[in-house]
Amino acid sequence: MEIKKVMVIGAGQMGGGIAQVCAQAGFDVKLNDIKEESYAKGLAVITKNLSRNVEKGRMTEDEKNAVLGRITKSLDLQDASDVDIIIEAAVENMAIKKSIFTQLDGIAQETAILASNTSSLSITEIAAATNRPEKVIGMHFMNPVPVMKLVEIIRGLATTDEVYKAVEDMTKKLAKVPVEVNDFPGFVANRILMPMINEAIYTLYEGVATKESIDDVMKLGMNHPMGPLQLADFIGLDTCLYIMETLHEGFGDSKYRPCPLLRKYVNAGWLGKKSGRGFYVYS
Numbered sequence: 001m002e003i004k005k006v007m008v009i010g011a012g013q014m015g016g017g018i019a020q021v022c023a024q025a026g027f028d029v030k031l032n033d034i035k036e037e038s039y040a041k042g043l044a045v046i047t048k049n050l051s052r053n054v055e056k057g058r059m060t061e062d063e064k065n066a067v068l069g070r071i072t073k074s075l076d077l078q079d080a081s082d083v084d085i086i087i088e089a090a091v092e093n094m095a096i097k098k099s100i101f102t103q104l105d106g107i108a109q110e111t112a113i114l115a116s117n118t119s120s121l122s123i124t125e126i127a128a129a130t131n132r133p134e135k136v137i138g139m140h141f142m143n144p145v146p147v148m149k150l151v152e153i154i155r156g157l158a159t160t161d162e163v164y165k166a167v168e169d170m171t172k173k174l175a176k177v178p179v180e181v182n183d184f185p186g187f188v189a190n191r192i193l194m195p196m197i198n199e200a201i202y203t204l205y206e207g208v209a210t211k212e213s214i215d216d217v218m219k220l221g222m223n224h225p226m227g228p229l230q231l232a233d234f235i236g237l238d239t240c241l242y243i244m245e246t247l248h249e250g251f252g253d254s255k256y257r258p259c260p261l262l263r264k265y266v267n268a269g270w271l272g273k274k275s276g277r278g279f280y281v282y283s
């Protein structure tokens with residue numbers, strides 16, 4: 001099973017990054033979003049990242065243009081009809097993901113792999129919305145995609161070894177390191193990371209320290225590149241809340257209760273860096 005043509009669904013911070021690294025690795029990429037302006041925003045970020053590579057001497061202008069030439073715009077899921085793999089990176093919502101996967105199952109060629117970049121939701125449940133659960137898999141990239149090495153590869157209950165191997169090979173071609181994990185809420189990355197971020201938010205909520213102090217403790221004391229509140233803003237507070245809800249519901253354990261302050265910020269539309277305001281304000 002050789003993968004050549006890719007479709008990425010969702011041109012947000014993750015989808016844009018995934019499209020960029022796929023095009024850089026030589027794959028033809030269709031980048032899909034529901035809104036033209038979201039696609040344009042995603043492409044602008046990719047162009048900026050590639051221009052930085054040119055400035056830093058890591059790529060020539062011609063190479064940059066060749067990478068951009070491998071990315072095509074898609075505003076219609078029907079465009080999935082001739083690709084080998086679809087990597088879905090739309091919003092972290094089970095109903096939306098199921099609807100996308102059901103539609104893709106009817107559009108994509110029989111051999112096509114349907115992957116999700118979900119950060120916490122059940123691959124098995126998403127797969128059950130299709131008639132090809134054996135070809136559904138989790139391909140969980142880390143943010144920012146062009147920089148971070150890891151891709152968690154999540155096997156659903158029915159995922160075949162052949163599909164796993166094809167996705168593992170593709171991940172290596174992207175110069176990323178695949179790590180195999182099983183399908184449980186939050187997988188490994190967010191089962192460990194998100195409760196730490198949630199606890200940092202509780203620490204702020206309970207007035208233990210200021211946001212700057214909380215971040216300084218983890219940066220200076222534990223050598224984390226970003227403090228947990230800064231990282232939460234970077235990930236997106238909506239995504240953080242959805243992940244905590246998945247852990248809370250999936251394990252039924254109160255230790256995963258999302259902090260009320262996190263919920264309040266999301267309800268206010270303070271989603272972090274992407275909306276201009278979260279725990280910090282961004283210009």
Ligand SMILES: CC(=O)CC(=O)SCCNC(=O)CCNC(=O)[C@H](O)C(C)(C)COP(=O)(O)OP(=O)(O)OC[C@H]1O[C@@H](n2cnc3c(N)ncnc32)[C@H](O)[C@@H]1OP(=O)(O)O
Pocket residue numbers: 049052056118119141142143144145146147148189190193225226231235
């Ligand atoms: C929620 C989930 O499901 C899973 C997740 O993804 S959890 C989040 C995982 N990610 C993390 O934990 C990130 C933690 N933060 C970091 O590692 C670092 O702060 C960082 C890599 C983001 C930035 O590094 P830094 O040294 O502080 O800043 P900076 O010097 O500006 O950037 C380092 C390099 O990364 C690049 N970079 C930074 N942000 C970038 C972005 N958003 N997109 C592309 N490249 C980026 C910069 O261009 C720079 O590259 P060069 O200098 O080599 O050109």
Ligand SMILES: NC(=O)C1=CN([C@@H]2O[C@H](COP(=O)(O)OP(=O)(O)OC[C@H]3O[C@@H](n4cnc5c(N)ncnc54)[C@H](OP(=O)(O)O)[C@@H]3O)[C@@H](O)[C@H]2O)C=CC1
Pocket residue numbers: 009010011012013014015032033034035038089090091092093096100117118119120140141142143234235236239274
């Ligand atoms: N943020 C992170 O650090 C990480 C996130 N993830 C996961 O990646 C996924 C995307 O997250 P992220 O990129 O941060 O989110 P963003 O909000 O940045 O991007 C989501 C994009 O998907 C678009 N979209 C929404 N619904 C659809 C749809 N039905 N069809 C096509 N496009 C759609 C949105 O468009 P519009 O804006 O127009 O609504 C937006 O452009 C989530 O599942 C998340 O959990 C995984 C790893 C890390």
